[in-house]
Amino acid sequence: MVEILKIDNLTKKFKLSAKQRKINKTTDTYKVALNGLHLNAYKGEIYGLLGPNGAGKTTTLRIICTLIKKDQGTILFDGINLDDKPALIREKIGFLTSELKLDDFFTPNYLCDYFGALHHMKKEEIKERKDFLFNKFGIDKFKEVKIGNLSNGMKQKVALVVSLIHDPEIIIFDEPTNGLDVIASKIVIDYLMELKAAGKTIIISTHIFSLVEKICDRIGIIFDGQMAIEDSLANLTKNETLEELFFRLYEEKGGDLNA
């Protein structure tokens, strides 16, 4: 197995404003989001990142995508340090999260051209990718309709296509089926499997156990900014289901299911 993503001792603290301290009823100046997190992902696998709200999943993904900076730790992409070549890393990544929005004023067609150009793609390459992805996700029908006039599901599909326009090596999806109907969800899941078969690495963050059990090769469960467990799905679910494992670990880490 070729290690494509290696994260060691990742730490991130967010400074709390006076207002946030009041809301959280704390006197601490900082909130620890990640506390020495380790993560390893291999080429050609689908990696599932699980954890309760506030555990640090989204923060981890945002740091990997260089949207925010880490405080400590190292992140290696295919042996390249993220600190040394962040722009190169961004070229290799396709990132999709519900926080990424598209400008209502433009059409899917224009936005794909725009983001393709920002990824240094040639016009012919962009056209080829657009033809393929538009056909795959049924965007052809509304490719010239402004984003503002599309339904949420359509917008989500366009965002997905925009994140994949440059044919990234690593695809990072935060809740990949969020906002999609069952048909669109199936298309996305099937496409993720195709990407995996093509040797791409996919990291997804989700709350849906069934999705993880269906598509993931390996999983990592995060509690309080630390990796509680990381292994192949097969190894982890030998004696218990994924859901049982998750809640057992949650309680072992001091979580209260009756709270």
Next chain:
Amino acid sequence: MHNIWIIAKKELKRYFTDFRMIIGLFLPGVLIFVLYNAMGSIINNVESLPEEGIIYVENEPEALKNLLDGTPFTIKRSDTKLSKEAALDKLQNEEIDLYIIYEEDFMQKVQNYQVDSGEVAPAVQIYYKSASTKSEQLYTTYLDALNNYETSLSNKFDINKDQNINYDVTVTSDIFQELIATILPFLLLVLLFSSTMGICAESIAGEKERGTISTLLVTPIKRSELAFGKILAISITALSSSVVTFLGVITSIPKLMGGYASGVELYHPVTIILVLFVIMMTVLLFTTILTILSTFAKSVKEASSLAVPLMMIVLFVGLMNFGIDAHANNFVLYLIPIYNVVQSLTSLFNNTINPINFLLCIISNLGYVILGVMLLTKMFKNERIIFNH
């Protein structure tokens, strides 16, 4: 009543616990206080500012040589003997500020003159140029002083008595030029600011509000490239709007003035190009400052609120120009952002621009723009600002 109070309490809590809203509500009042005080000080300073006036006097009586003592003016006399025509030319060209003609043996004639004799009273002619602020102020000051002296002598001489003579040497084009130099810098400043304000607020704060900026930040572009790209687009848009506005103003105001002449005829093409240059720098400066404010804001509405104090400063600086000629010798004024634009535009429209002052204005504003872009790049790298953490 109880429900009304509950609703009102909730609304008041909303208004008075939002720091940015409080700034928007109360800062203008504070600024007005500060600006009006500053304006008062400046006006008082200007009024009491000793200015050098050059006068050319024919047959000046010895007793009246100190007439302007105690006024803000320091008087310098032009000693070269001039013909009337040459003196009026010099006044027209603003080489001298007043041209005064006393009758020969004026004091003797005044002494001998009997008010009820029916004879023509001794006369004084004072030529001035109302299009020049200094000349007009000096004329008023001299006239007041001479009137006081005349009153003390029981009205024994006349000043500018001949109705057929135009003692104001200002020609129509001078009036027009003065009007342009007074109004246009203010008008342009306000137009440039307002055309830039809307685009800037939408460009960054709008992207932050809609969440579209994150989509851009996960592409391989550098944040400095994003900052430069934004500024470039806003500047081009605001500049196009400004050029059209400028052309509209320069070609239409003269028509409104009675079809005397077009702005293009009145100014040398180089002057027009220099004005456009100042406009371009101003747009860049406004774009940079407003983009910084927009980046700091969480929403378009907030960005617009943050721009209000700046707009008041722009209005204030523009208004400071009214009735005051540009300072030609104070280089420091050409380094003050926004104020240096007003100074340069006024000088350009008056055709009195000093090349060093002009260069200082352009270079200093370029420096402010570069500093602003550096700050903006830093802000784009700050996740607390970009993601409103």
